[in-house]
Amino acid sequence: LLSSFATLTLAANCNPGLDYCGFNLLGIGNYQPQINDALEKASLDPSNKGVSTNTLFHCVGGYNGDIVVIKFCTNRCIDGGSGKSDFC
Template sequence: MVKFTATAISLLMLTMAPAALGKNCKGSLMYCGRGLLNKGNYYDQIIEALQGAGQSTDSSHVNNSMFYCKSDGNIVFQAYCQTSGCINGGADHSDYC
């Protein structure tokens, strides 16, 4: 049986933290739902944001809706890109309809 000390566990968590933080959306940018899903585990937040805005939670809305990324990494529904779908704006640029 392997025993871990509190120090070893703390060091392990510190080395893993930057990797986890790197998957968050970048504050003040707009993201397609599809892009958020590729970036990290945003599914539950997407569903919550869609429900809060009175939108459908079908796969089209999950993937083709626009979300504003707040500085804390939380997202806010902005629009559903019904006509042309949601388009990836590229690195460090907002996505758009």
Template structure:
């Protein structure tokens, strides 16, 4: 009885982290910094920057725009030289 209870608690705790991760909205443009706040997009961002032959430094990671085509498909669109603006829910992010 106790073992079943402990297993249930452990499983619930493990799955709660999955439930908090949010995917990007397909068709929206996102600043890299905004993608990172949504979930584990770091490897996707680095891959997209490398595919576009862009630098992979912190500034390019955070201040580039990416198009959400799916949970793991966020191709590079452009680098925002003057910074990137998070336009909020329901809107695409933009360069300054």
């Protein structure tokens, strides 16, 4: 039972169609590699933690919970609440 619980927690992905702040993606699971990749594709600096956490991403979904950058939030990224999209 414990090993199946661990598998479920490792497999957490974003919900397709919702928008997420970087900090919320990091709270879901190991999204840092995907965040870095998406930021590089959008010509943003993945080494800057402020950029990683305050960028708004769209959850495309799929097996890995794929994401794409919507935009960097110049003021701050705001948690929209459970089941709702985040926003700048």
